[in-house]
Amino acid sequence: MRAPITALALSLGVLCAPTAAHADAGPKVRDSLWLPMGVNLGYAVNPDPLSNGFLLGPEVSLVYISKDFMWAGVYGDVLRDSGSKSTRMSVGAEAGAAIFGLDLGYVRQLSDPATDGFRARFLLSLAAVHLYGGVGHLFAEPEGQTYGEAGVLLKFPLMLVEAEPDDHHYRR
DSSP states (O other), X not given: OHHHHHHHHHHHHHHHSOOHHHHTOSOOOOSEEXXXXXXXXXXXXXXXXXXXXXXXXXXXXXXXXXXXXEEEEEEEEEEEETTTTEEEEEEEEEEEETTEEEEXXXXXXXXXXXXXXXXXXXXXXXXXXXXXXXXXEEOOSSSOEEEEEEEEEEEEEEEEEEOOOOGGGTOO
């Protein structure tokens, strides 16, 4: 009775053991430059007496991704805030590791008069879908205004340049 069980366990162990092909079966990422572009759908939490509102607008990035899943780049967006009835433009830097990232940028609210500020967001990046949450501050007179943002970026990633594969991946 023990011999068949031992033979079955040994057979399963051999079949399930990692081979060279299985050990290298993960996603292949090479150093590359990308141009993700798409739409920002979010929600803004504005200071009193402004109303909270929905955010909508285009966003584009230029991002370098390394083979180690580290990434860095720049972004630009234009968002319409239905609560404050204003439009904000932002440009800045973004960086991350794997699916986690952070961006920090300059903000210009197009109002009368125009107001400058900054914004920081935490990103959870899943290639074409990015979840975000963050805070911004406008240096409005007589006192500044701090607001919150949360939402989703739906982007189409367009690869611009990819590094050549390493030779050792193709040797037999």
